[in-house]
Amino acid sequence: MQNVTTCPSCGGSGKVVKDKCPTCHGTGYNTKKVRKTVEIPAGIDNGQCVRIREYGEPGINGGPRGDLLVEVIVSGSRDFERQDVNIFSKASISYAIAALGGDIRIKTVDGDIIYTVAPGTQTGTRIRLKGKGVPSTRNKAIRGDHYVTLVVNTPTGLSKDAKEALKKFDELSGGSLTKEGGASTDSKKKKGFMDKLKESLDDL
Known part of the structure; x- marks a missing residue:
């Protein structure tokens, strides 16, 4: 051995x-x-x-x-959140831009860009910035997207003139400030007419 x-x-x-x-x-x-x-x-x-x-x-x-x-x-980053090759962030827009539309500045990893917000945009709307995400380490030609959630800022500290203008806007757009208990004036008139019709039928 x-x-x-x-x-x-x-x-x-x-x-x-x-x-x-x-x-x-x-x-x-x-x-x-x-x-x-x-x-x-x-x-x-x-x-x-x-x-x-x-x-x-x-x-x-x-x-x-x-x-x-x-x-x-x-x-970590205070502005961006990463998921795989995609980036997520939030951007604040004013009440006027949300209603009327307009240009806003959005921060990306490549720098600030100008984005045009469509009129009537609601808070929570998510937009996609194609090709503004993270590059793939396996393929340089592939890059993710950047998704931005738009948040409408509710105005605070309004002046007297601004409050009057907002009230006037509310009147022209449906008068939500004059509604009580979720029923509009038209609904109350309709309800009153139906009550009267019911009373007339009862009399017959």
């Missing part, structure tokens, strides 16, 4: 260093800290790694160095 094992003295290299270097202690390499600039590719997500060639541990018996894997931690 014959057993074959690696020599504990030379580690399989075939030679033994008698006078070891006081710096490397016979390992053949020295350990030191270096500062390396890492290029982060567009579209990288939290937890993904960037590979740096030949910055890992030295190989055995003079073999090539391994690679260094740098894990990327993406910090």
